[in-house]
Structure formats: C-alpha cells, structure tokens
Amino acid sequence: PGQDRPVRWGASRRIAEPGDKGAALMDIVLRATAMFFILYGLLRLLGKRELSQMTPFELVTLIVLGDLIQQGVTHNDFSLTGATLAIVTFAFWGIVLSWASYLSPRVEKLLEGEPRVIIRHGELLADNLRRDRLTRAEIESEMRLAGYPRIRDVAWAILETNGKISFIGADGASVGAQDRDDPAL
Numbered sequence: 001p002g003q004d005r006p007v008r009w010g011a012s013r014r015i016a017e018p019g020d021k022g023a024a025l026m027d028i029v030l031r032a033t034a035m036f037f038i039l040y041g042l043l044r045l046l047g048k049r050e051l052s053q054m055t056p057f058e059l060v061t062l063i064v065l066g067d068l069i070q071q072g073v074t075h076n077d078f079s080l081t082g083a084t085l086a087i088v089t090f091a092f093w094g095i096v097l098s099w100a101s102y103l104s105p106r107v108e109k110l111l112e113g114e115p116r117v118i119i120r121h122g123e124l125l126a127d128n129l130r131r132d133r134l135t136r137a138e139i140e141s142e143m144r145l146a147g148y149p150r151i152r153d154v155a156w157a158i159l160e161t162n163g164k165i166s167f168i169g170a171d172g173a174s175v176g177a178q179d180r181d182d183p184a185l
Helices: 021-046 056-074 080-103 105-112 126-131 136-146
Strands: 116-120 154-159 165-169
Touching (some): 021 056, 021 080, 056 080, 080 105
Antiparallel strands (some): 116 154, 154 165
16 A cells, blocks of 8 residues: 555566466466467368378477467466466366367367368379378378278278378278278288
8 A cells, every 4th residue: 555566567468466366377277278279270270180190390399389388378387286277278178179069060060170082983182182281192101001002992082080091992992090000901
C-alpha cells in the first residue's frame, strides 16, 4: 500500500507476481494448450510419415522441438508441479481429440485425414504422391519390403492415415500395413 511497484512485462502481458501461484499455474495450462494445438497443426502439415521413413535431420528436428516446446510452455517454472501440469494438459487435449474422433466420423476425417490411393491397377498416381510429398523411390522401397518387386505387380497401394502403406497385389493377395512387420511373411 502506498508503494509504486515497477511494471514488469512478459511477452504480451504482465508476469504473475511471486505470490500469485494460481495465475502462474493457469499460465502454464494456457501455454500448454496453445503449444498443443500449434504442434498438432505442425505435425498435420508435415504429412503422413512413419518414424522409419524420416531422414536423420527430420528426426533431430523433432527431438529439438520437444525442448523448444518445454521452454515455451513452462517459461521459467522448473518445478515438478509446472512440468506435471504441462504434461497433464497435453494428455487432456490428446484424450479430448481422441474421443471427438471416436464419436464423430466427420471429426475423425478432419483430424485423422483419409487413406489415399497411390497406386491403381499398376499405375503410380503422381498427384496423390505429390500431396503427401512421397517419391517414387520411397514407394518402390516399401513395395520391395512388402514383397512386390515391380509397380505393375501391385493392383492397389493405399497410404493409410497412420503413414503406413497397404498393398494389394495384382493377383489379389493383400499385404496390409500391419502384415509387413510380421516376420512370418
């Protein structure tokens, strides 16, 4: 009372006073929420790629991104409470989006995308490859792993929403996204 406090400014708003724990914790929740949706949008823009399909640079970029997100979310709060709150906020929004996808096919299509045909009747669909930034060499590599040496041996290849590719052979045999990892094949 009667004392003038210096004005302290954050990025675009005042910083919570040292005794104002509730505001500081709510700030973490708001920052974590913002970062969750920024990260979600960024990963959607990056496209459907499996971890095994990433270049070493893309993998390192994702690892560094984690540290940058932590700095942006918790700011100067290095407490266990702050870290827990940030993690719980990310988990909360992940569960909310998962339930929304489960309950609504329209939301699922919006959030998860749709499978895309990349080979039809032995013909590579260049426009669909371009949309997902896939090269012919990447598709041929996945085909060989699935046991198809030539494109003409594939009746259909479908890029699934999880980034894996399902192949249906010209002879009608199918190698699904989960089957390729089965050592018995």
